[in-house]
Amino acid sequence: MNIHELTVEALYEKIQSKEIKPSEIVGALFDRIEASDETIGSFLFLNKEDALKQAQALDQLQEEDRMDGPLFGIPMGIKDNICTKDILTTCASRMLEDFRPVYDATVMEKLNDSNAILMGKQNMDEFAMGGSTENSYFKNVRNPWDTNAVPGGSSGGSAAAVAAGYVPFSLGSDTGGSVRQPAAFCGVVGMKPTYGRVSRYGLVAFASSLDQIGPITRNVRDNAKILELISGTHNKDATSVPDLDADFLKGIDKDLTGMKIALPKEFIGEGISTEVEESVKKAAETFRSLGATVEEVSIPHTKYVVSAYYLIASSEASSNLARFDGIRYGYKAEGAETLEEHYKKTRAEGFGPEVKRRILLGTFVLSAGHYDQHYIRAQKLRGVIEKEMKDLFNEYDLILGPTAPTPAYNIGEKSDDQLEMYKDDILTIPANLTGMPALSIPSGLSGSGRPIGLQLIGDHFDEQKIYNAAFKFEEQFNLHEELKQLKLEVR
Amino acid sequence: MSEINLDTVKHVANLARIEIQDEKAAEAFTEELAKIVDYAHLLDEVDLSSTTPMFHAVDLKNVMREDTEHAPLSQEEALSNAKSVKDGQFKVPKML
Numbered sequence: 001m002n003i004h005e006l007t008v009e010a011l012y013e014k015i016q017s018k019e020i021k022p023s024e025i026v027g028a029l030f031d032r033i034e035a036s037d038e039t040i041g042s043f044l045f046l047n048k049e050d051a052l053k054q055a056q057a058l059d060q061l062q063e064e065d066r067m068d069g070p071l072f073g074i075p076m077g078i079k080d081n082i083c084t085k086d087i088l089t090t091c092a093s094r095m096l097e098d099f100r101p102v103y104d105a106t107v108m109e110k111l112n113d114s115n116a117i118l119m120g121k122q123n124m125d126e127f128a129m130g131g132s133t134e135n136s137y138f139k140n141v142r143n144p145w146d147t148n149a150v151p152g153g154s155s156g157g158s159a160a161a162v163a164a165g166y167v168p169f170s171l172g173s174d175t176g177g178s179v180r181q182p183a184a185f186c187g188v189v190g191m192k193p194t195y196g197r198v199s200r201y202g203l204v205a206f207a208s209s210l211d212q213i214g215p216i217t218r219n220v221r222d223n224a225k226i227l228e229l230i231s232g233t234h235n236k237d238a239t240s241v242p243d244l245d246a247d248f249l250k251g252i253d254k255d256l257t258g259m260k261i262a263l264p265k266e267f268i269g270e271g272i273s274t275e276v277e278e279s280v281k282k283a284a285e286t287f288r289s290l291g292a293t294v295e296e297v298s299i300p301h302t303k304y305v306v307s308a309y310y311l312i313a314s315s316e317a318s319s320n321l322a323r324f325d326g327i328r329y330g331y332k333a334e335g336a337e338t339l340e341e342h343y344k345k346t347r348a349e350g351f352g353p354e355v356k357r358r359i360l361l362g363t364f365v366l367s368a369g370h371y372d373q374h375y376i377r378a379q380k381l382r383g384v385i386e387k388e389m390k391d392l393f394n395e396y397d398l399i400l401g402p403t404a405p406t407p408a409y410n411i412g413e414k415s416d417d418q419l420e421m422y423k424d425d426i427l428t429i430p431a432n433l434t435g436m437p438a439l440s441i442p443s444g445l446s447g448s449g450r451p452i453g454l455q456l457i458g459d460h461f462d463e464q465k466i467y468n469a470a471f472k473f474e475e476q477f478n479l480h481e482e483l484k485q486l487k488l489e490v491r
Numbered sequence: 492m493s494e495i496n497l498d499t500v501k502h503v504a505n506l507a508r509i510e511i512q513d514e515k516a517a518e519a520f521t522e523e524l525a526k527i528v529d530y531a532h533l534l535d536e537v538d539l540s541s542t543t544p545m546f547h548a549v550d551l552k553n554v555m556r557e558d559t560e561h562a563p564l565s566q567e568e569a570l571s572n573a574k575s576v577k578d579g580q581f582k583v584p585k586m587l
Binding site for chain 2: 098099100102194195196209210235238239241301303304306307308310311318322326327328329330332336337338339340341343345348351356357359360361363364367370374377378379380382383384386419422432433434435460
C-alpha cells in the first residue's frame with residue numbers, strides 16, 4: 001500500500017478499520033515530503049513536531065475506539081495566507097516573514113475540530129497576487145508533472161503538494177482563479193465555492209468582495225467532503241451566508257440525463273490553445289454521452305472581465321494592504337526618523353514588486369479624478385456579466401469551459417509581462433466577479449504531458465450540481481493513475 | 492497619451508506610503524502601470540450609462556449579531572507580533 005496515493009476517503013476508512021495508524025500516515029508523508037520537496041518547493045514551513053505529537057495522541061484514541069471527527073487522522077496542507085494560531089503565516093511575503101497569528105481562521109477551527117492533522121503551510125504568490133507562484137518571496141514551486149513548468153498560482157504550493165502526494169488535501173484561496181488554475185495545471189480538483197459559502201475570517205484579505213477559500217483534492221468526492229466541512233458562517237465575517245444546506249455527497253452519482261449545460265463560445269475562442277479547445281469539446285461529447293445536453297451560448301462581455309477585475313481587485317487590495325504598517329505586526333524597516341518615513345521604508349522593503357504594482361494601481365484607481373472613470377465603470381461591468389450569466393442559469397444548469405487558456409507554461413516564460421499573465425485569468429474571473437461557484441477538474445493531457453483543466457460554473461449556491469456533473473465526468477476521465485506515477489525529479 | 496506618467500506614479504506611491512527607491516524604479520513602475528491602465532481602457536467602448544454598479548456578489552443586508560461580552564485578546568497577545576514595544580504599548584517614531 002502506498003500511503004501517498006490514497007484519497008481522504010480511503011485513508012479515513014483505513015484508519016477507522018484500524019488497518020493503519022494516524023502516526024504511520026503522517027510519518028510516511030513527511031518522509032515523502034523530505035525526500036523531494038526541496039525540488040518541488042510546495043511547503044514554506046513543516047509543522048512536523050506538532051503533527052507527529054497529534055498523530056500519536058490520535059493513535060491512542062484509535063486504540064480506544066474513540067475516533068471522533070470526520071477527518072480523524074487525515075493530514076492536510078494549508079495555504080500560507082490562512083491564519084493558524086501560533087504557527088507561521090507569512091503570505092509568502094517578507095512583510096510577514098515571522099508573523100504568528102494569535103487566532104485560528106474559521107476554517108482552521110473547523111478542520112482542527114474534525115481531527116485533521118496540519119502538516120505544514122504552503123507556498124504561494126506573495127499575498128495571493130499572481131498566477132504562477134513565481135511571486136513568492138521565498139522560493140519558486142515546480143510542477144510535479146514536469147519540474148520545468150510552473151504549478152500555476154496563486155495557490156501553487158497547495159495544488160503541487162496534492163499532486164505530489166504530500167497531502168491528500170489542501171486549502172487554497174481564490175480571488176481570480178487562484179484555486180482552480182493551479183488545480184488545472186497540476187492535474188487535481190479545485191473548487192472556488194459561492195461567495196459567502198465559506199467564512200473568510202482569518203484569511204489574510206486580498207480583495208474582500210472576491211476572495212473565497214476552497215479545497216484542492218485528488219478526486220471529486222474528497223473535494224465535496226472537504227467543502228462540506230469548511231462551509232459555514234462566522235459572526236466575524238458578516239458576508240458569510242448563514243443556514244445553508246451543504247450536503248454535497250448526497251446525490252453526487254445521480255444520472256445526468258436531462259441536465260442542460262451551456263458552453264459559451266467566448267470560452268473556446270481567441271486566445272485559447274488548440275489543445276485546450278479540443279479537450280473541452282471532447283468533454284462536451286462526454287457529457288452528451290452521459291445524457292446531458294450541451295449547447296453553445298454567448299456571454300458577450302467576456303472580453304472585458306480582465307479589465308474590470310484588475311481595477312476592482314487592485315482597488316480592494318490597496319485598501320486591505322494598508323494595514324501592513326510595521327507597527328502592530330510584520331516587517332519593520334530600520335533607521336526611520338519619522339512615522340511617515342517608517343511607513344514608506346517598511347512598505348518599500350517588505351512588499352515585493354507585484355504587490356507594489358497592485359497597490360499603486362489600486363491607489364490610482366481610487367484616487368480623486370479616476371474613481372468614476374475606472375472604479376465605478378468596472379463595478380458596472382461586473383453587473384453586466386452577472387446579468388448575462390444569471391440569464392444563462394434561467395435556462396441551463398451549468399456553464400462549461402476550460403479553466404485556463406493553456407496548459408502549464410515553463411518557469412520564467414511569462415514572468416516579465418504582467419499584462420499577458422493577467423489576460424490568462426479571463427476564464428476564471430467571471431466566477432469571482434459574480435460570486436458564483438466553479439470547479440476545475442482534469443480533462444486531458446497536452447502533447448507534452450501537462451494536465452488540462454475543465455471548468456464547471458454553477459449558479460449561486462449550486463455546488464451540488466457541479467459536484468454531480470464533475471463526479472460523473474471523472475468516472476469517464478481522470479488522471480488518478482498518472483498522478484501515482486509522477487517522479488518528482490528535476491529533468 | 493497614457494494617464495500614467497512619472498508624476499502620477501510618484502504621487503500615488505506617496506498616497507500608498509511606499510517609498511520608491513530611485514528614478515529608475517519609478518520609471519519601471521510607470522511603464523508597467525501605463526500598460527495595464529491603457530489596457531483597462533478597453534472598457535471605454537462599453538455603454539454602461541444605464542447600468543448600476545455591482546459592489547458585492549451576494550446581497551446581504553443588515554447582518555446583526557447579539558451584542559454580548561466576550562474576552563478580548565490579552566495585552567500580551569496583542570503585542571506579541573510587534574517589533575517595538577514600550578510599557579505595554581506599540582512604540583512608533585515621532586509623528587512630526
